[in-house]
Amino acid sequence: MFQKTSKGSNYLLNNLLGYSAFVGLMFGMALPSVAQTSEENQKPDNSVLEEITVTAQKRSQNLQEVGIAIAAFSGGMLDKMGVTQSSEVADLVPGVHISGNLAGQNTQFTIRGVTQNDFNDIVESPNAVYLDEGYIAIAQAQSFATFDIDRVEILKGPQGTLFGRNATGGLVHYISRQPTFEGTEGYVDATLGLFDTPANAESYEVTGALNTPFSDKAAARFAVKYRKHNGFLKNNYPAGQFGGSPGDGAGANLGDDDTFSARSTFLFQPNENMSVRISGNYSTSKLATGPYQSKPTIAVFEDVNGSAELLNVIDAASNETRASIAPDGSDFGSDLDNDGVFGLNDPDDAFLTSRFGVGTDFFGYVDPDGADFTTSSDFAFKNIGSVDTYGVNLNIGWDIDDSMRLTSISDFKDYEKLLFIDVDSAPVNQSANYAGVNATSFMQELRLNGEGDKFRWVTGLFYLNIDNQSDNGLKFPVGSVVPGAPFDLGSDASLKTNSYSAFGQVEYDMSDKVTFIVGARIIREEKKYEFSQSLYFTQNSFEIHQGAPVQIGPLYNGPGGAPSSFLADTGNTLWAGNVQLNYHPNDDLLVFGAIKRGVKAGSFNAHLAGGAQIPNLVNAIPYKAEILYSYEAGFKQSFADGRGRFNGNFFYYDYNDYQAFLFTGVSGIVVNADAKYYGADFELQFTPTEGLLTQISGSWIDATVKDVPMRIGGPVVRDVEPTYTPKFQFSGLVRYEWEAFDGTMSILTDASWSDSFFYNLRNFDADKFGSYFLMNARLGWTNADESIEVALQARNLTDARAGTQGFDLATLCGCNEVAYRAPRWFGLNVKYNFN
Numbered sequence: 001m002f003q004k005t006s007k008g009s010n011y012l013l014n015n016l017l018g019y020s021a022f023v024g025l026m027f028g029m030a031l032p033s034v035a036q037t038s039e040e041n042q043k044p045d046n047s048v049l050e051e052i053t054v055t056a057q058k059r060s061q062n063l064q065e066v067g068i069a070i071a072a073f074s075g076g077m078l079d080k081m082g083v084t085q086s087s088e089v090a091d092l093v094p095g096v097h098i099s100g101n102l103a104g105q106n107t108q109f110t111i112r113g114v115t116q117n118d119f120n121d122i123v124e125s126p127n128a129v130y131l132d133e134g135y136i137a138i139a140q141a142q143s144f145a146t147f148d149i150d151r152v153e154i155l156k157g158p159q160g161t162l163f164g165r166n167a168t169g170g171l172v173h174y175i176s177r178q179p180t181f182e183g184t185e186g187y188v189d190a191t192l193g194l195f196d197t198p199a200n201a202e203s204y205e206v207t208g209a210l211n212t213p214f215s216d217k218a219a220a221r222f223a224v225k226y227r228k229h230n231g232f233l234k235n236n237y238p239a240g241q242f243g244g245s246p247g248d249g250a251g252a253n254l255g256d257d258d259t260f261s262a263r264s265t266f267l268f269q270p271n272e273n274m275s276v277r278i279s280g281n282y283s284t285s286k287l288a289t290g291p292y293q294s295k296p297t298i299a300v301f302e303d304v305n306g307s308a309e310l311l312n313v314i315d316a317a318s319n320e321t322r323a324s325i326a327p328d329g330s331d332f333g334s335d336l337d338n339d340g341v342f343g344l345n346d347p348d349d350a351f352l353t354s355r356f357g358v359g360t361d362f363f364g365y366v367d368p369d370g371a372d373f374t375t376s377s378d379f380a381f382k383n384i385g386s387v388d389t390y391g392v393n394l395n396i397g398w399d400i401d402d403s404m405r406l407t408s409i410s411d412f413k414d415y416e417k418l419l420f421i422d423v424d425s426a427p428v429n430q431s432a433n434y435a436g437v438n439a440t441s442f443m444q445e446l447r448l449n450g451e452g453d454k455f456r457w458v459t460g461l462f463y464l465n466i467d468n469q470s471d472n473g474l475k476f477p478v479g480s481v482v483p484g485a486p487f488d489l490g491s492d493a494s495l496k497t498n499s500y501s502a503f504g505q506v507e508y509d510m511s512d513k514v515t516f517i518v519g520a521r522i523i524r525e526e527k528k529y530e531f532s533q534s535l536y537f538t539q540n541s542f543e544i545h546q547g548a549p550v551q552i553g554p555l556y557n558g559p560g561g562a563p564s565s566f567l568a569d570t571g572n573t574l575w576a577g578n579v580q581l582n583y584h585p586n587d588d589l590l591v592f593g594a595i596k597r598g599v600k601a602g603s604f605n606a607h608l609a610g611g612a613q614i615p616n617l618v619n620a621i622p623y624k625a626e627i628l629y630s631y632e633a634g635f636k637q638s639f640a641d642g643r644g645r646f647n648g649n650f651f652y653y654d655y656n657d658y659q660a661f662l663f664t665g666v667s668g669i670v671v672n673a674d675a676k677y678y679g680a681d682f683e684l685q686f687t688p689t690e691g692l693l694t695q696i697s698g699s700w701i702d703a704t705v706k707d708v709p710m711r712i713g714g715p716v717v718r719d720v721e722p723t724y725t726p727k728f729q730f731s732g733l734v735r736y737e738w739e740a741f742d743g744t745m746s747i748l749t750d751a752s753w754s755d756s757f758f759y760n761l762r763n764f765d766a767d768k769f770g771s772y773f774l775m776n777a778r779l780g781w782t783n784a785d786e787s788i789e790v791a792l793q794a795r796n797l798t799d800a801r802a803g804t805q806g807f808d809l810a811t812l813c814g815c816n817e818v819a820y821r822a823p824r825w826f827g828l829n830v831k832y833n834f835n
């Protein structure tokens with residue numbers, strides 16, 4: 001086990017390591033660099049960049065020959081960079097960021113400002129994620145453990161023609177390592193680490209894989225991973241306790257993970273023209289309450305035509321005692337019962353018209369060390385949350401002749417989840433939020449690829465079924481200060497989706513230098529939806545929805561105005577398409593321009609009860625399809641006799657009915673709003689000398705979502721920035737290797753910088769994370785026959801407080817809940833390869 005050093009020695013060690021890594025990075029970045037590649041993509045002399053093969057257009061191509069903004073990383077590079085979760089690749093690719101909820105336990109991708117952070121599991125992401133060509137239909141399942149990965153491809157911009165629905169912003173595709181007939185081989189990879197926080201949280205990770213051929217026609221590959229780390233967010237509960245305890249074990253440290261994952265793949269090739277591959281995967285996780293922290297905030301109201309409207313939230317000053325600020329500067333009170341009516345205007349809120357402390361939240365709490373990793377939270381339980389998934393994927397390929405191939409992909413996935421957060425992230429027993437889902441998806445694609453002398457083409461049929469049962473709500477646990485507790489205020493939604501589509505794309509060589517590309521996809525989307533809100537008198541903190549429900553909404557059109565469910569049965573026809581021109585003036589340069597139409601189907605809200613005042617709920621529950629028109633130009637340049645690549649892209653997005661998540665009170669709904677985006681991104685990679693790989697990349701975006709209401713039905717609308725969209729992002733990487741100690745030494749340093757960004761669509765002052773700089777480093781040694789690898793690793797060397805997710809709860813608790821990336825971490829890695 002690691003022994004925590006004294007504060008002084010820790011400070012010296014950390015700064016020496018950080019300085020060494022920084023010097024290494026600056027040395028490499030003084031030489032032009034960047035590109036998503038790896039040591040596995042280098043030729044033996046490590047001086048020429050190997051061709052990177054991608055499948056962005058449903059066939060294998062050299063990355064430099066594809067007129068799409070693509071970043072690609074090998075699994076070996078991901079391992080060496082310490083990537084253990086799927087969402088962590090966002091740090092490596094400017095223009096790609098993360099959003100989500102549950103303090104990082106559910107994380108989604110944001111690509112070029114296209115994002116969706118609704119926390120209900122019935123919502124699909126506008127950025128598609130695939131694993132081995134199988135679509136991950138549940139947005140909250142986009143974050144998963146990565147292990148035994150061959151490569152990952154990140155495609156920016158609409159990809160709906162070939163990849164279908166909900167690839168409006170782009171696509172992330174993970175491809176696992178496949179069985180081979182080259183003999184029995186495998187590896188065991190183990191890492192032991194320590195998070196640098198007062199919690200002294202240790203981490204353990206073991207990954208193993210085995211490839212074994214049974215004959216010259218059949219082979220299999222098996223891979224497993226176990227990852228466990230203790231909670232790095234130190235919990236001082238019951239310090240500051242307000243109200244009773246929510247249950248035995250309250251006050252656990254937060255930010256833990258206990259995950260086991262496995263995958264098995266079988267390959268059968270009866271002849272040289274046919275292959276059959278079937279794989280199964282399984283993963284189970286146990287998690288504590290989500291690691292949110294609290295910061296005191298205060299709502300600011302202004303007079304709008306004689307009505308007080310909430311138009312800003314700011315950080316509470318150190319001398320603040322008001323619950324909220326009225327238009328005349330007086331105390332406007334709170335909204336503790338979450339009904340949108342404040343202070344003395346609502347008898348339920350009248351008892352709290354000032355804070356119980358100075359510069360604190362409503363109940364007198366302020367985080368003891370701000371954004372550092374010490375907190376006090378009552379609804380904080382170890383192993384209260386769980387995530388279980390499994391799936392089966394069948395891929396059949398048949399070469400009909402030398403110019404035509406038929407591919408069938410069948411994919412089934414099952415998702416179960418129940419996770420919790422402490423709403424106020426404080427020692428105040430007020431409420432918790434739970435997110436449960438039980439869902440299945442089935443995907444079937446039939447695809448035919450072909451080519452002639454001057455053209456290549458692909459066409460196919462696609463079917464997707466999603467059966468999603470979501471249980472989301474507020475839990476008022478035992479001991480809560482809310483009258484009538486314990487009970488659950490549940491939002492129960494059932495969404496069944498059937499999606500059918502046909503697609504095709506043709507590439508035609510107009511000359512030796514010019515290629516014309518055109519493609520289209522037609523989609524039929526059918527949805528059946530049921531949504532209700534109910535009270536459940538659950539008597540403990542670890543279960544939800546116990547006992548018979550008492551329905552309270554969302555509608556009131558039953559007999560005598562009784563509460564009733566929202567029911568809908570819809571069908572819509574949509575289409576996506578693209579037109580593109582590629583120009584090759586020489587073998588080293590590709591210039592391209594493209595117009596694309598992306599689409600994401602409309603759907604339905606399943607908001608939490610209260611908080612969001614909605615005058616016409618029937619019209620607010622459904623929302624329309626979003627349509628993105630993308631205009632993009634780019635280039636891909638190889639230079640220095642294959643030792644360098646420089647790629648760049650410029651884009652303009654015209655968004656119609658962008659599906660924007662508007663969060664108010666303690667609830668939120670998706671609304672449609674038009675938007676305009678302008679942006680550019682680049683990547684530069686270079687191997688200036690043998691053994692040295694460098695890269696640098698960057699992105700810029702100027703995005704505006706138009707006429708967003710500050711509340712549903714309110715009189716004030718504003719133009720705002722989309723959430724989780726930094727204006728500037730940069731990343732860099734340097735890897736150098738040299739012969740030493742009868743083997744090979746290597747040093748790898750990567751860094752990324754992100755501009756500030758909002759986490760609430762209303763763009764209030766307090767709802768913004770600041771810019772941050774992250775740095776990771778690895779010093780490794782590999783023996784001569786490459787059977788043993790040993791490495792020292794460090795992540796977040798600068799110990800940056802990089803914000804990930806947040807929610808504005810200023811009217812409910814006088815606070816915002818915020819979450820940060822994991823703190824500084826040191827580790828030792830040992831890998832044994834065998835054959």
